[in-house]
Amino acid sequence: MRLGLALPTFGPDARPEGILRVSRTAEEMGYDSLWTGDRVLAPLVPGAPYPSADGVMPRVYENHMDPLVALTFAASHTTRVRLGTSTLNGLWQPPIMLARSLTTLDVLSGGRLSVGLGLGWMPDEYAAVSVPWKGRGARLDETLDVLREYWTSDVFSHEGPLFTIPETVVGLKPGQRPGPPVLLAAFTPSGLRRIGRRLDGWLPVAMPLPALMGMWDVIRKAAVEAERDPAALHMALRVNPELTDSRTDPERMPWAGTIDQYIDYARAAAEAGVHELFVDFGQTPATLAERIDLAGRFIEGVRRG
Template identity: 75%
Template sequence: MRLGLALPTFGADAHADGVIRVSRTAEDLGYDSLWTGDRVLAPRSPSAPCPSREGVMPRIYENHMDPLTSLAFAAAHTSRVRLGTSTLNGLWQPPLMLARSLTTLDVLSRGRLDIGFGLGWMPDEYSAVGVPWEGRGARLDETLDILETYWATDEFAHRGALFTVPRTVVGLKPEQRPRPPVLLAAFTPAGLRRVARRATGWLPVAMPLHQLMGRWKTILEEAEESGRNPAELHMALRVNPALTDVRAEPEQMPRSGTLDQYIDYARAAAEAGVHELFIDLGQSPATLDERIERAGRFVEGVRAG
């Protein structure tokens, strides 16, 4: 199982030195990937509750960096680790602009990009960027249509329900052919079907493993029914630990627990068939030094298993 680490692109450590230090340290420690997320707004009173334990958006999101720029910066200071978004809201900009940005990043990183798309949870962010909250699934499907054609052909045009692209030559192509991996965060039946039919893989968040693998089984069955090879799909599991000083009761995991309990969870995930697991240590109050120390203990503990 590949292991990844979240970049400090939110909160007090979201600055150049923080990104450089975590990027280089992750590569030195043997991590396989670096990940970052997407925020454009931090309202005092969101119109919808955050899908967190307390239903409140963490204060770290009040300071947020651009995810793709951050990954490009991390790429310049590393040579091996893959670079992922978990998740990028691909609906907040026109698909043609998104295609240019993603392809550029794949070229500049020499083919290390993993694209993870999500739809977000806060209607306020959609209002702020002038994109309707309604019809998100259809907008994502058309965005994927444009990206796939942009990457696959030297010349293309698009006329859809939401976007029109005049016929144009496309000289910029990703380093990874035929395209960078595209993973989707999804939990609804329609979202899981989209993963199975259109994506390279799935971006779930940590949950009891029997629930996780049950949903993964649904995706694989749907993929096979649609004529795809299920073995080609990839799961990258996000873990946002709420670290405690004393061991949590088993039913509390993976919502909260000690670092050793999260190490055990990661080992069990590997045994269950999870392909990749990445941990965001910025979800718990800690200094950058403490986060890096925990990152070292985590990767050593999981690999030792």
């Protein structure tokens, strides 16, 4: 199982020196990937509750960087680790602009990009970028169409319900062919089936492993029904640890526990068949130095097992 680490693109460590230090240290430690998230707003009173137990958006989101610019900076200071978005809200810009940005990053990084898309949870952000909250599924499907056309065609045009692109030459091609892998964060039955039908993988968040693998079975079944190879799909599991000083009851994992409990969870995930797991210590109150220490303890513990 590949292991990844979230970059400090939120909170007080979202600075050049933070990204530089985490990027280089992660690569030296043997991590396989680096990940960023996406925010454009931090409302005082969000229009929808944050998808967590208490419904409160983490304060770290009040200071946020552009995820693709941050990954480009990380790419320039690394040579091996893959670079992923978890998640990029890909509906906030026209798909032709998204295709250009993603292609550029894949080229500049030497073909190391993994595109993790999400639909977000807060209508306020859609209002801020003048994109309708309703109809997100249809907008996503047409965006995926444009990305694939852009990456695989030397000349293409597009005319759909939402977007019209005049015929154009596309000279710049991504380093990965036919294009960077595109994964989706989705949890509804329709979202899971969409992954199986047309995406390259899934971006779940940490949950009890029986539930996780049950949802993965839905994706794999949809792939078979669409005459796609389910073995070609990739699962990259996000873990947002809430670290405690003493061991928690097993039923509280993976939502809260010690670093050793999270190491055990990662080992169990590998045995269950998870392809990749990445951890975000940025939602803990740890300092940058403490985050790096935790990252070292985590990868050493998982690899030792």
